Amino acid sequence: MNALACPEWCTAAHGPITDHDMVMGSRDHSRTLLDIDRDGEDKATVLLYACQDLATGALDGVELAVFVKDDLTKAEACQLAAALLNGVDLLDQVGADR
Ligand SMILES: [Zn+2]
Secondary structure (H helix, E strand, C coil): CCCCCCCCCCCCCCCCCCHHHHHHCEEEEEEEEEEEEECCEEEEEEEEEEEEECCCCCECCCEEEEEECCCCCHHHHHHHHHHHHHHHHHHHHCCCCC
8 A cells, every 4th residue: 555645745755655654644744945964963954744644645734844953053043044934935835824
């Protein structure tokens, strides 16, 4: 069973749906907009994200997920701000309504 199609915006590299996926009951779709890694440490990540129910195929609303794990330099903060604005534009494009 691998018939569930990704939404257009998803760029995740999904494998076939596994038994583990079925136990979890859902699959995460995502598109990474920013991934700041400094000296091997994750600093900030911004991604579009939506969860899909494997039983029904229903897709939850698309949201912008933001993770900031540590202090950012000015340049990194600028990258984060740009990624947030880009993410808001993409949310408009995919029809997110909230
Ligand atoms: Zn996907």
